[in-house]
Amino acid sequence: MSQSIFILLILIPLTFTQSVRGKDCVCDLKNSDPAFPEKKLKNVETSALQCTRTITSEKMTDLDRLMLGLQQRVKQVEENVIVLEKEDDRNLYGAVSLRIIELEIAEIQDLLNKLNRTTQNYHHLSVQPAAQLEVMKDKMAELEKFDNMQVIKTNRENERVKRDLEQCKEELNATTAAPPTVLPARCGLGRVVSVAGPRTYSLTVFTSYTYGAWGRDAQPAPGDENKYWLVVLSTSNVYGNFIRQYGTLSTLLLGIGPKDTYISSTNPTTNTIQGPNMVMYGNALYYNCYNTYSVCQFNMTTRAVSTVALPKDTGYSNKFPFAHLAATYAYTDMDFATDESGVYVIYATTSNFGNVIISKVETSNPPVLNQTWSTSLHKRTATNTFMVCGVLYATRYLDQETEEIFYSYDTKTKEERFDLKINIKKMQTNIQFLNYDPRDHLLYVYSDAYILTYELIFQ
Template identity: 25%
Template sequence: MMLPVLLLLLPALSPALAWIPVEDWESGNVTASVGGLGQCICHVYLPETTFPADRVQHMQQVSKDLFLEVETQMNKMVSYEGKLEVYLRELIDLIARMDMLEIDPDNFIKLDFELLRTELREFEALVSQLKYSLNSSSPMFDSLYTEIRNMTLTVNQLETLDKSNLEVIRLEFAKLQKKLEECQKEQELIKPDIGNCNHTGIMTVSKPVVVQLDAHLSAGYQYGGWGKDSKPARGYESMYFLGDSSIPSVKNFYLYSNYENLILKSAFETHNTPSGWEGTGNNYIVHGNAIYYQHNAPLRMTKLDLSTSMYEHRVIPAASHKFSYSYSEKQNLDFAADENGLWVMYASEESKGKIVLAKIDEKSFDIEEEWNTGLFMERAGNAFMACGVMYATRPVDLKTEEIYYAFDTKTKEEKDLNIRFQKYQEKYTNLHYNPTDQKLYMYNNGYYVSYSVKFDK
């Protein structure tokens, strides 16, 4: 009697995947037939399951680029010019390039899966900020969150050498493209009023967007500040600055050409304050391509021109070392910028510890006008300016901060507020508003945190 013969017609398989059990084969990939001599012939077609390392490496790079592009587009959207076309083009280009990866499987770089997951979490936070900026309750955003989480699951599967391949990710990006096209349509209908102060003040503050730990990746650098130029020179609209220290002092400033280089810790310029020009406190800002910070003995304003690397200072005779914000000592001068220009806040013996608000003449680098407020400096966590109004904050609990006071320089009226927002850590040493994107930038115990501000129209 002739025994049946079993023939398996298989594509070339990687030896690393030869262990896949038969029960995991999809039934649709197995067919059987009877040969001309009565023998049983089984055909099993297995999908190509070789781990797509080259495509995953490419996906990591492109995913990082997409995350950074979303932040850039959100900033542009908030400043009237904001559109998502660039990001959409990136997505379309990504799909085409991922198709091309099938042809070129030769490149491989070890993939940092944890970094990729972090970037996806930050991407999700940015989408949340986009939803807030648009003031939209559209279910489209919920769907967008779902797509991002699906991408995260796919990354986890790739890390464990699962049988998933990059086709799944390509489809996820295609879905994201569709969702963002819908976001673009809504964005065209709703645009924030950058530079326009035709409102009654701050209404709400968004949830925090936490970027990362400081450039040293050390929790010991609790003091510092970060953000963007509030009056950028041409060509420096995307520049970010950072200063950090383990004590409340000003020694080093780092400048980054864009958001991506900030994340990558790739500064294009570093300023180390020379002997005699070291500052104290951390309430500094960048305005008009110059850094304004506090200098002691005597207490004075200091300006570092980033174009010329030249320093100059102006003494404020009335300012006192005795009064500081509650979160940190030596926060005696607080610089701020808004739609109306450059400001500095301080307390004096004459004001009995209450904040004196002063407008700075940028050309002469001198005080041009002052207002006496009813706010005790030591009771506030920090303060900032927006549309000629000074806002002060204080802690509610370990994770909640509150804007509780406002002083309007036009009407000289004071107002009690109750605008709460979340903190990532309990204490922070720098909080300032940027009029170019209507965001608050906070250096929160070593973490870079930002918020979108919504005004009451």
């Protein structure tokens, strides 16, 4: 009996009396502490659950996007000011340059105003839960008084020691282990969850040519990192025969000091450009050769053209263009895309029933087609495609103000999705060209003679 009483005294404070009635021994046990307040504990659990539901990462997404967009715009203005200060145009374009910077600063002010409004709207996310946390803290301190065996305190100390141990292991691995190798299809960015912008919006000097393309070299030569290229389809909005280059973004926006490189003196003719979809990679332009089912590689330095043929049943000359119910984007049978691993060509064949096919283009001289993937996306149901980290994304026309990224195909897992529902805010009705730049994670867009950039937001 004495052993049993000893165990009970450890668990809870007890008082006992003992009496002897003949051969019978009777023990009266009484708990000296009040009953544990289970209701208070449940109230604390309910309050914690409500706080968790109130403060979520989704509710802060808009705030994060605005902050990121503001940082990018300020950085862009700083770069433009530095470039314009270095440009000696004898005040010829001084007024125009100042006007552009003034407009950019006005847009930054709009972002600041929106950020302030958003911050005020979400102020209660920090004020109200903070008060609830203080109340829960007091209640938990009160409940801990019932923990006579110091279980809560001991468990809390154990958790702290575990966290310190894990942190020590991570620091040790960070200093001794080699960085992991990231596969092209898994380049560490996560999936695309939204599109912010536009960040850049300007009318080109070629105001009458609604079809064209522009961007940066995804793998530039040393010294060419800041160059931009522009191609307009100057014949029937279908054909082009020269590439225009600018030293900086500001000179492109102002139309100052362009350098033209001609593929051919006549247009159209053999090996000139057909359709608005093209990319620049490794000082070479990749595009659909005039009136053939071939990929052209034009070396910007030597001005030499090399080609590689796609399958003979590949659509070209407006057989499988991008389209929507109200319109067709003429001669967009072949689309070219760049990502972290190189160049791709997106097209359709009759043997694949007009569905999209992706082929990796090896950028050797001449170029060579490498791995190929077949999808179930019919090409005429999309208006554009681009690649990010080995994943193909496709867009479609919703209305005059909205384009939607609705589809993806992962070349690593071969997983297809038709439910993305990521909207792009359009400034013009049509988007004739769209490509992703892995250097700055921006989408470069040519839209009815306007050039724009959008920022991809990753999970």
